[in-house]
Amino acid sequence: MIKLRSKKLFKRSSKLSSSSSSVVTGGCGGGVNIEWEMRPGGMLVQKREGGKGDEEVITVRVSTGSYWHDISIGATSTFGEMKMVVSMVTGLEPREQRLLFRGKEREDGDHLHMVGVRDRDKVLLLEDPAIKEMKLQAMSGNQVMGSPCHAIIEV
Numbered sequence: 001m002i003k004l005r006s007k008k009l010f011k012r013s014s015k016l017s018s019s020s021s022s023v024v025t026g027g028c029g030g031g032v033n034i035e036w037e038m039r040p041g042g043m044l045v046q047k048r049e050g051g052k053g054d055e056e057v058i059t060v061r062v063s064t065g066s067y068w069h070d071i072s073i074g075a076t077s078t079f080g081e082m083k084m085v086v087s088m089v090t091g092l093e094p095r096e097q098r099l100l101f102r103g104k105e106r107e108d109g110d111h112l113h114m115v116g117v118r119d120r121d122k123v124l125l126l127e128d129p130a131i132k133e134m135k136l137q138a139m140s141g142n143q144v145m146g147s148p149c150h151a152i153i154e155v
Contacts, residue, residue, distance in 0.1 A: 040076065040111045058112070058119040062086055062099075064126075073112070080108030086125060096131045100124040 035047040056075040060082070061068055069089045073082055083094035099106050101115060101123050117123070 061122045062125050063122055075113045077112055079106045079110050096128050098126040098128050
C-alpha cells in the first residue's frame with residue numbers, strides 16, 4: 001500500500017460591495033490525508049472506505065468431472081491461491097492442477113477479479129495430463145519391481 005499526502009485546496013472567491021472591495025479567500029485545508037493503494041493492474045487509486053471490510057469474499061464452484069466443491073476465497077486472490085485451497089479439498093497438489101475459467105486455462109499469477117470471476121461462478125479443475133502420465137509410469141514401474149514373479153524369473 002502506498003500512502004501519499006494531499007492537501008485540499010479551495011478556490012478564491014471575491015465579493016464586491018458598493019462601498020469597498022474586499023477579497024475573501026479560502027485557506028488550504030489542513031493536512032487532509034488521502035490513502036492511496038496500488039491495484040493489481042498497476043493503477044494507483046484512492047483507497048476505498050467501505051463497510052464491507054478490506055476484501056470481498058466470493059464463493060466459487062470448482063467442478064472436477066462428477067464432483068464439485070464450493071470454495072470461499074477473496075475476490076482479489078490469484079488462481080495460484082485458489083489452487084492452494086483446492087489442494088486442501090481434493091488432495092491434488094497445486095502443480096498437478098489445471099484451472100479453466102470460461103474455456104481458457106488460467107495462469108497462477110492471474111487475479112480472479114481481473115479475469116472476471118464473480119460470486120457463484122464455476123471453474124473447471126483438470127489434472128495435468130503430463131504429471132498424471134508420470135504417476136502412472138512410476139506406479140507401473142513399482143508394481144513390476146515389487147511383484148514376486150519378477151524375482152523368480154531373474155533367478
